Amino acid sequence: MKTTNKTIEKSFLASRRMQGLATKLGTRVFSGRKAEDFSSMRPEDILTLFHQGKLKEKDAMFWLGVLAVSADERAKEHEALATTDELTQVYNRRAFIDNLSKELSRLRAKHLQIQKLLEEPMTLSLMMIDIDYFKKINDKYGHLAGDIALKNLASLLQKQARGTDTVFRYGGEEFAILLPDSTPAMAMTAAERINKIVAKTKFAIDRTGKKKISFTISIGVAHVEGQHLAKTVVTDMFIPKLIGRADEALYRAKNNGRNQVVLWRKK
Secondary structure, three states, X not given: OOOOHHHHXXXXXXXXXXXXXXXXXXXXXXXOEOHHHOOOOOHHHHHHHHHOOOOOHHHHHHHHXXXXXXXXXXXXXXXXXXXXXXXXXXXXXXXXXXXXXXXXXXXXXXXXXXXXXXXXXXEEEEEEEEEOOHHHHHHHHOHHHHHHHHHHHHHHHHHHOOOOOEEEEEEOOEEEEEEEOOOHHHHHHHHHHHHHHXXXXXXXXXXXXXXXXXXXXXXXXXEEEHHHHOOOOOXXXXXXXXXXXXXXXXXXXXXXXXXXXXXXXXX
16 A cells, blocks of 8 residues: 555644654664754655655654654744743733733633632732842842842742742732732731841842842732622623722832831722
């Protein structure tokens, strides 16, 4: 039976295990050529070599798998770069908005499904965090020191966040933490704990880790309840509202003397 392009493609698609095999055997030699000889080729080039008799069927199958893995990895790398803050390596503002949108939709869906079984309303909480007097750090120690301080704070925030929480760099010296299924009391407890830990920590500001400084942060906390989302299908309208409330609480924390946590409340 003659093997055609479609035969190879169908066989390849029918067995996703080829991708795992391709990853494990990425340096294996086929048809007298080394792995790197084919890694830069397109799938159609592999098929052409096969039909010219320069590549055996099993080798063509293998390299189609290699190229599929490479394409998948490139897509994942591109997505990671698009949603990760380059300096701190936590999620960036774009990822924050995307995650907030998803969490609002999830909160609404869960509220509609099981709220009647619960005694307390389901909530989503948000922390907005800002380094106090960050400009003074840059002015006194330099912007490189400021960058290192940001990286180390981001690392601390990730370590202190719960497994269900997500840390983001919102911009400049401002970070955000999204806390699914957290009541205002739970979010405040977490925020107070983080605030105290940061105040007690000495952060490295040079690459050797020998030069360290202390600084404080201010935190604004806000939340939204599932019942607030129940009457709308477009939950994204709550994105600016929740961020605005957390920012307002953060502003109050700054105005009240910094190094503190404030929960948003209606004036």
